[in-house]
Every structure is written in C-alpha cells, then in structure tokens.
Amino acid sequence: MSLEQFKNRNVGVQNYTNLELGKSPETGMEQFTQVVKRTFKGELFVGLGVVMKAMLKALFKGDMHTVKYPFEKLPISPRYRAIHDMLRLLESGNYRCIGCGLCEKICISNCITMDTRYDEDQRKEVSEYTINFGRCIFCGYCAEVCPELAIVHGARYENASEQRAGFSLFDDMLTPIDKLNLQQEYDGFGAVSPNADENIKQTPLAY
C-alpha cells in the first residue's frame, strides 16, 4: 500500500467480504422450510467436529496453548519496559553511571532520587540512588535520556508487593560483578540505533 492509499483509506470501503445471509423468512411456510433445512444440514455436527478436532490436536499434536506461568514464561519484547537495570562497563566492571542526574531531572513522576560525590580520582559517582516503584510509571524517559546507556529497562515484570511504596536501591538494580559476563548489551528502549556509527559526524572544530 502506498502512502497515498494509506492516507486515503476509509473504513468500510475495503475488500470486506459480505456474509450472504439470504433473506429472512416471511411466511410461515418459509420459516418451516428454513427450520427443516437447518435441522438436516448437520451444522450442529460441524461444531462438534471442530471442538473434537481441536481436542485431538491439543492432546496428540502438542497444540496446547496453556503456558504454566510461574514455571514457564513467554519471551518478552526487548522494548518491554519493566524494572530498571543498572549496567556496568563490560571491560572494567565500573559503573556506567556518571552521576549526571539527567534521569532524576526528566523523571515525570519524581520517583528517582540520587546523590553524587567526587571519588578519589575526582570523578563523579553516585552515592545514593533509589527508584520508588510505587510512583514509577515505567514511561522509559530515564532510559532514553541516559547518555551512557547506564539505566535501562530490564525484563523483571513480577513486581507485586505488599505495600504501595517499593524502593529499589542502586545496588539492587546493578549487574552483580560476578555475573558481568552474562550482561547483555541492551537493545531496547533508548538504546543506540543500529546505524548509530553512520550518524556520527565530525565535530566541527574547524569553524
């Protein structure tokens, strides 16, 4: 479909198939013949056949649609926005977070709180970092704004809790140092686009 067509489409004029229901019976005789016809057409047995086929397929061809949820989980989209993860640099294992505070600034539900300090190398690092998941609306702005791809949305969606306010500390969300080799480069919300390299231009210092 071209863009022109796409923009000009009107609901109702596409190639819908009209169901030919015939005309409804008016006289008593017509009603009678309709009943007799429907009785002997065997439409009811078609219904029985369909469910029986479904059952046999489910039982013997493995076409069972149940997912035994707590034991098996469906894979979720990389763009799914669940509980945040804090990533590390793969080579050194240092935090990616540079304590710039953009995520705290942009958070529209004010659920991110952070505090920073200078470490011994005079680099900024976070000293306190909490997300209040009772307030977080999982909009994904924090992941999008993060210049270092340090805060991202992970895949932990089972966040039922007994109380409204559920705080998560920086260390809870941080990739454990011993699982660093398992850390996946994030390709979800706010990640760099696949052609990011092509988009990089030289900084115009010559001007």
Added chain:
Amino acid sequence: MYEIVAFYLFSALIIGLFLVTVMSKNILYAMTSLAAGMVLISGLFFILGADFLGVVQLVVYVGAIMALYAFAMMFFDATRDIKEKNTNNTLVFLLGGLTAMVLVLMFAAPIYSENIQALYPMTEGVGNAQDVGMVLFTKYLIPFEVAALMLLVAMIAGIILAGKKMDDSLTEDLSADDEIMIAKDEK
C-alpha cells in the same frame, strides 16, 4: 410387618404434612409440605404393590400439578407470611370439621357395611400397567374417553384464552423490525 410399620409411618407423616399445608401462613411451607405429602401418598401405593399408580401419583401430582401451583405462587412474595381474613374462627373450624366428617362418613360407610373387596385383584405374573390398562379399556372405557374429551376441551379452551396474543411478541419491538426492513429495502 414392614408394610404395617411403613403404613402407619407414612400415614402419620402425610397427615402431619397436610396439617402444615392447612395451618401454615407461609406459602412456601404450605407448598413444600403439600408436595412432600403427595410423594408420601405415592409411597402408600408402593406399599400396596400398585407400583404403576404410585409412579403416576409421582409424575402427575408431584411433577405436574404441584409444579403448576408453584408457578402460580411465584407471583407472590413467597418469603412473607400471609394475613388471613377470617372473622370467626369457631365457625370456620365447625364448618370445616363438619364437612370433613360428612366426607369421611360418605366414603367409610359402604366400605364398613359391605366389607369391601377388590373387584379386580392383581393378576400374578402380569405387570401392574397391564392390569390397570385392562380394566381401564374394558369396564371403564366410557368414563376414560369422557375424561379424555374433557381434558381436550380444557386444553382447547386454555389455548384460546392464552393464545389471543400469541402472535404478538412481548419481548420484540415490532416497529423496530419494520425499520430494519425499510432500511434493507432502501439498500
């Protein structure tokens, strides 16, 4: 022995239940006890070995007639007691008691005087239904047919009374149907 015990048990229960039917001010109690009494009457038939009559009692009285009563009772609030409007309790009891006494005398007198016997005793080896059918279609053929005719008359009368508005549906809006038809025609 079983029969005697069962007979007295059932009789006492039937009388008790029918007393509840008469005395109770609650529709539900009256109805339930009447139905239960009918079931127990069929029990009496079973004791006598008249299985067919017992079953007919079950099907007709319990299954059909009482259920129709119940259907009529649905138009009232069944959970509330009814207020009876009798001004003179003594008179009611006197008249009711007298009528009952006369009825009992009327039925009991010939039984007592003639030492009643079964005119058509059960034949051994033949089912109950056959026995009933034999009597019904020989000696009592004319009353049987007259009863059938009466039921037919009642049925036709009922259909005519109820059927005047049979073609009008209470649930469907007929004018809405016409609009649909017009819309179809215009297409």
Added chain:
Amino acid sequence: MEAVNILPEVTWVGVLIKAVLILAIISALAGFGTFIERKVLAFMQRRLGPMHVGPYGLLQIAADGIKLFTKEDIIPQNANKLIFMIAPIITAATAFIALSAVPVFPDFTIPEFVPVLGGVFVPSIAADLNVGILFVLGMMAAGLYGPLLAGMSQANKWGIIGAARTAVQFLSYEVVTGLSILAPIMLVGSLSFVDFNNYQQEGVMSWMIWQQPVAFVLFLIAGFAETNRTPFDLLEHEAEVVSGYATEYSGMRWGMFFIGEYANMITISIIAAIVFLGGYDAASTFGWLFIMLKIAFFFFLMLWVRAAWPHVRPDQLMWLCWKVLMPLALVNILITALVILV
C-alpha cells in the same frame, strides 16, 4: 423402595448394601465427573485444565471437596431458612432415589469369608420395580422441587427468575421425555429395564436406536434439558441470571445441587444406554464393560456438546419443546402404533 418383596432371593441386607454402594460410588463419580468435565472442556479449548493438585490434577476433587465442606454456610437475611436449607437436599435425594430403580453395577454375591455379610446377594437394581422407567422419570420430575424451592426461598430476584425457568423448562421437557420414550415402551411392551435389555440381545442390529431413531434423538434432547446441561442450562445461565436458583448458595449446599446434577446426568446416560443402545449383555463376560462404555459415551457427549454449542434463548427453548419436539414425539408414537397394529 418398598418393592423388595418382588424378588424373593434379594434380602433387605443386600438392598441396603446396594443403596450404600450407590450413594458412595455415585457421589464419588459425581465429583470425578466435575474433574472430567473440566479436563474435557479444557482440552477442547486447547487448555490443560486442572494440573497442580496431584498427578494431572486428579486430586482436584479432594481439594474442591475440602473447600466446599469447610466453606461458610451462608443463609441470606430475608430467606426462608428452613426451605432454603432443605432445597439442595431435595435435589440430591431425588437424584439418588431415581438411581435406585436403574441397574447401576453388576449384581454379585459377597464371598463367604467376609465375616458378617458373607453370602449376601447384592442385586444390580436396588428396587426392581416393574415400572422402572416411569419411576425414574417421575423421580427426576420430582427433582424440580430442588431448584424451584431454592429459587423461591432465597429472596433474590435472580433466584426467582431461575425458579420460574426451572418450572417452565422441567415441566415442558418432562412431556417430551415421557412421550419420546413411550414409543420404545410400546414396542417392548414393558416398563421394566430388564425387559428392555432382553429385547435387544440379538446383536447390534437389534438395538432400539435403529427402530426408533426419532425417539432416541428426542429423548437425548429432552434429557439434556432435564439435566440442565448446556444448550438448555437456562436455570443458572451466568450471562443472563447471575447464577439463577443457586445465586445465594455457597459451600456444601451449593455442592449438593451439583452432585444432584451429575447424578442425574449419570441416570440419563444409563437410561439412554439401556433403552436405546442395547443395554448390558448379562450372558457375556464383557457385557458390563460395554454398558460402562456406552454410559461413558453419553456422559462424554454432554461435555462435548457443552464445549461446542451455544445456549438457546428461553423463547427458543419453549418453541423447540412445544412446536417441534412434542409434535414429532406424537407423530412418532402414532406411526409406531400403526406399525405395531398392522
């Protein structure tokens, strides 16, 4: 019931044992029926059904039973307490009384080495009435009081609607059940299940279904309506009347309605298997296996239909009964009578 004296070799001990057996096994089967129903419906909708309690969810019945027994027995404020309390018992009791006149399990004699009861003959029919079929139908007809009184006593609008529907549906379809089964009765010339069984003993071709296909279909349809099964389960159709007559019930009283319903399903299956599908072959060793299979088929059919077909509207239900099924049954009887006469 009191017809013990008809069969001389059956003692009252045997009948008592039989009654206890029927009560115990059919209530267990009714529970098991709920499990089977949930499983079959699940498979037909490509689900797994109950899986977690016991292997393949088999102990789900026990879990449900414990839940029903320990649940609070709520009686609504304005309800008529006594009637409200006995209504479920009526349903369960009539269902089991109806079962007393059908052959349920093979007859057997308790072996001699059993201490007290050794040598007692346990009949296959608890009460072998010679009007067995009529008795079963009559008792199932009496079963309408359960839902009826339940609906009327609970001071709930949905209950009243459910009770009204009970009266209408059961009364109407009783007519069809009776009339449809009348034609086979005329052919056999007896109301006893044993005679029906003996009539159809010459192989598959002597089964009643080939002589009376119309009666079979009519009986099956009316049986579905009388057991309150899906195309006709308007008494407690959730989408229309919340839960109908069972709206205010909970716990064991609610459970009793369903034990009664499943017992009725088994009864109808047994009648259909004996009257139309040849019954049991007492002479052959596998006769009882075959009748179990036939009964199981009818039970499965009820679940199958539930998965496949939609409900009917109440007016369609009445239309079907009085304008289609009853005239057909009458014509069927007339033709059968003419054939017998000629």
